[in-house]
Amino acid sequence: MVYLELLREYGDLFWSGFRTTLGVSVVSLLGSLILGTFIAGLRMFPYAPVAAVGRAYVEFVRNIPLLLIAFFFYFGLAQFHINLDGIVAGTLALTIYTAAFIAEAIRAGIHSLPKGQWEAGYATGLSYAQILRYVILPQAFRLILPPLGNQFVNLVKNSSILSLIAGPELLYQGEAIANATFKTLPAYTLVAAFYLLLTIPLSQFVRYLEKRLSGKEFVLEGGGAV
Amino acid sequence: MIETWLEALQPAHLNFLLQGFRITLEVALITIALSYAIGIVIGATRYLGVPGLATLFTIAVETLRNLPILYLLIFVRFVLPTLGIRLDPFWSAVVGLTAFEAAIISEIVRAGLASVDRGQIEAATASGLTRLQILRYIALPQALVRMIPPTVSQFISLLKDTSLAVAISLPELMHNAQIIYNGDPVRYVLPILTTTAVLYFSVNFLLSQIAHVLERRLLRT
Secondary structure, rough: HHHHHHHHHHHHHHHHHHHHHHHHHHHHHHHHHHHHHHHHHHHOOHHHHHHHHHHHHHHHHOOHHHHHHHHHHHHHHHHHHHOOOOOHHHHHHHHHHHHHHHHHHHHHHHOOHHHHHHHHHHHHOOOOOHHHHHHHHHHHHHHHHHHHHHHOOOOOOOOHHHHHHHOHHHHHHHHHHHHHHHOHHHHHHHHHHHHHHHHHHHHEEEEEHHHHHHHHHHOOOOOOOO | OHHHHHHHHEEEEEHHHHHHHHHHHOOOOHHHHHHHHHHHHHHHHHHHOOOOOHHHHHHHHHHHHHOOOHHHHHHHHHHHHHHHHOOOHHHHHHHHHHHHHHHHHHHHHHHHHOOOHHHHHHHHHHOOOOHHHHHHHHHHHHHHHHHHHHHHHHHHHHHHHHHHHHOOOOOOOHHHHHHHHHHHHHHHHHHHHHHHHHHHHHHHHHHHHHHHHHHHHHHHH
16 A cells, blocks of 8 residues: 555656666667677787787776776766766766676677688688678677676666766665655665566566577587587 | 875775775675575575475575665665664675575576586486485585686675675775765875775786686586
8 A cells, every 4th residue: 555655656756767777777788789899899809909908998897896987987087077967977887887798798609609600701702891790790699699688687787876876766766765755665665676677577588588599409510608 | 196196095095995895805705605505505495396495485586686786785774674673784785795696696506506417317316316315415516516616706796796885884995985085085086996996806806817717627627
């Protein structure tokens, strides 16, 4: 009963938080997909110093907390008179952080394809770009899709850190509602329900993809572990 | 510029950061130990398919691993007291993080148990071992070894996630860094955040290299 009351009275606020969470996650996913592909390209670049830059990015970003990156954009840049609001700073941090994981997923996907694919491509007279475009990427895509899905689930969960830099997403609004009504348990239970509404179907879908795309028909000769 | 950095990184400040890092490590170590124990029990229960209990654990695991860690920390620290359960920041952090990590580790346990060669299970069944005996003497010992690399990776995530406990005022590394740079935000933010990043990075990078070596060694055998 108290849940319905809360939803009736504060539904708009929950909804606005939910939309922000979803919006920030989608924008960060697209951003980190672009940045991650670029970083993966650097990492696999045939010229060692360029590859080292890609590797340094991945190793550094993966090994520091997301929150630290967010604080850098929110508090750190203020020193240079760049004042970003919580949503912008948070989205940037999520993008930079997630890009490192996506770059690794892309690299792993491409690396797990057997060398023979490249050799066969060259033997038939295709160029590097053509092999990548017509032979490697269509196959690697199947291997990359499930980890990408996982990253999206992580993004939805990780976007909750916006609440620590005044980004009005779901957790932030839940906190505001709990403080305004003193209905702490119901308010936070509804927040959990909204998160699970997004994350459970998504992670079930990722599991389905994992099972389907790693099915026997796609096992590549000498492909190694996926 | 250099003077600002020297002032920001004066010994008293560095000491305070290291004190925070100690709390970070303490919370992470206690959490991983608890999560390991709970994760094995949950993973084994689901593997054996204990009626009722296995379903209950499945629901709990799916719920916990699909919620933000920050949510769990805030829930333990600020919502549980309304139900009469009051924990200090340290134990709130341990309980909140363990709730999440145990769910993740139970999945690692399950994957480890499932990866044990089927022929071995069949041979053990044929020689009259019970399912519990198979778990205890055949599946679990092999699964535990295979679990080592993913568990180390999980520990790295955990060290990073401990920073979320700033939300419940645990005096860990990130929290102490904030306290220092709030003293003079304009001049201290960058040096302090950079140093904090270096601290997290050096420990985590070392651990990730160890995980890498372990993985390769386990693959060889």
